[in-house]
Amino acid sequence: MAELSNKNFAVQQKEGNVFPSDLVLKLLEGLNSRTKNIIIKRFGLDGQEKQTLEQIGRQYGITRERVRQIQSAALREFKKSQKIKYLEPLEEQLKSLLQKNGHAMEYQNLVKSFKEKINDPKLHGNHLEFALTLSPHFENVSENETNRRGWKTKNVSKDIPEKVIQIFCDILQKEKKPLPEDHAVTVVLNHNQVKNLSEEAKTREAILSYFNLSKKVLKNPFGEWGLTLWSEILPRGVKDKAYLVLKKAGKPLHFREITNLINEKGFSKRPANAQTVHNELIKDKRFVLVGRGMYALVEWGYRPGTVIDVVSAVLKEAKTALGREEIVKKVLKQRKVKKNTIILALQNKEKFERVGEGMYKLAE
Numbered sequence: 001m002a003e004l005s006n007k008n009f010a011v012q013q014k015e016g017n018v019f020p021s022d023l024v025l026k027l028l029e030g031l032n033s034r035t036k037n038i039i040i041k042r043f044g045l046d047g048q049e050k051q052t053l054e055q056i057g058r059q060y061g062i063t064r065e066r067v068r069q070i071q072s073a074a075l076r077e078f079k080k081s082q083k084i085k086y087l088e089p090l091e092e093q094l095k096s097l098l099q100k101n102g103h104a105m106e107y108q109n110l111v112k113s114f115k116e117k118i119n120d121p122k123l124h125g126n127h128l129e130f131a132l133t134l135s136p137h138f139e140n141v142s143e144n145e146t147n148r149r150g151w152k153t154k155n156v157s158k159d160i161p162e163k164v165i166q167i168f169c170d171i172l173q174k175e176k177k178p179l180p181e182d183h184a185v186t187v188v189l190n191h192n193q194v195k196n197l198s199e200e201a202k203t204r205e206a207i208l209s210y211f212n213l214s215k216k217v218l219k220n221p222f223g224e225w226g227l228t229l230w231s232e233i234l235p236r237g238v239k240d241k242a243y244l245v246l247k248k249a250g251k252p253l254h255f256r257e258i259t260n261l262i263n264e265k266g267f268s269k270r271p272a273n274a275q276t277v278h279n280e281l282i283k284d285k286r287f288v289l290v291g292r293g294m295y296a297l298v299e300w301g302y303r304p305g306t307v308i309d310v311v312s313a314v315l316k317e318a319k320t321a322l323g324r325e326e327i328v329k330k331v332l333k334q335r336k337v338k339k340n341t342i343i344l345a346l347q348n349k350e351k352f353e354r355v356g357e358g359m360y361k362l363a364e
Contacts (some may be wrong), residue, residue, distance in 0.1 A: 019120040020090045024127045027083050027134075031074065034060065038070050043133075044126035078134055091135050093118065094128070095153060102206025104141065104152035104161050106213045141213065150213050160201050161210040167191050169216055169227065178226030178233055181208075181219065221265040222248055239280045241267050242287070243297070252296035252336055255281060291336030303334055307345045310334045311352065312362065321361040 025045065028036050038060075044050040053064035053071075060067070078084055097114055098105060105113070111125040132138045132151050141150035141158060146165075152158060168188050172179070179187070185207045188194055194202060211217055211225060218228045222244075226233040231240040232247075245261040246253060253261075258281075259274040281287045287295045288302040296302040303313050314330045315322060322330075324346065331342045346352050346360055353363045 021122040101209035103156040178224035
């Protein structure tokens with residue numbers, strides 16, 4: 001196969017003669033059968049899950065150390081061979097993608113973005129990772145407590161993504177609430193310390209790439225970015241999920257509606273159960289039962305308790321007798337009940353005293 005330039009790579013790809021996956025597999029030509037299969041299995045080049053040294057060793061009746069030696073020798077040979085030039089067009093595409101995204105990307109995001117850019121039905125992430133591993137132009141970003149696994153352009157400092165994330169975390173701590181994606185990107189780009197970074201790090205694509213690379217921040221199902229430890233970003237139970245969907249709805253909802261919204265947003269593979277949601281919310285002080293199966297948030301100003309409790313609070317706050325219609329009006333702001341339910345509550349003589357035509361006060 002003739003050496004490919006970036007230009008004729010694009011032409012041949014358009015004509016259907018060559019794909020990035022073909023370039024990767026072309027490297028394996030000439031290897032003996034065992035070495036070729038070991039490389040395929042170790043890097044998952046057949047689209048299957050990568051196999052461990054021990055798994056492959058058992059298949060061939062050799063030690064895991066021997067498998068490692070065969071792998072290392074093959075990789076060294078690839079790097080010295082003229083065949084490595086087959087990867088040059090792919091390397092250029094990867095370098096261009098990384099440059100556009102601030103020179104550092106989370107692995108799954110890199111694969112997704114590359115596949116959207118390149119039409120190759122046979123391409124999968126393992127092909128790209130194999131090329132990235134062999135190329136001298138890229139460096140692995142190891143997964144740890146604060147970073148997801150990723151890749152970056154070699155000789156570009158990983159301090160830049162870390163600095164941007166720290167700035168964003170400080171902003172979030174100050175705001176004390178999740179930020180819509182556009183706003184989050186804007187406030188970071190407008191920060192004085194970010195303005196001093198390289199031009200390639202001061203783009204929307206770069207900032208979002210750094211966000212995706214970090215474990216410190218996360219985007220919730222509503223497109224808001226915040227600290228991963230926040231329940232509004234990563235709700236860990238049905239109560240947190242209910243709180244988030246109810247807050248976004250901005251109005252009281254029936255527990256079955258809340259359950260449907262939880263499931264529509266896909267917080268987890270396991271669907272929420274309506275009765276479980278009802279049972280959990282009724283015990284949580286963040287929520288108020290404001291009608292038959294209807295819940296609201298305490299932070300919206302809804303008072304906890306029964307209709308009688310709400311009527312009592314209304315009269316106590318007024319510090320004087322109120323007319324029945326005025327009481328009904330005020331209570332209906334707190335409860336989704338029928339008017340007659342409130343009128344019936346006013347008949348409780350232990351709690352309320354009628355002091356005139358349609359006028360009520362707290363019983364003494």
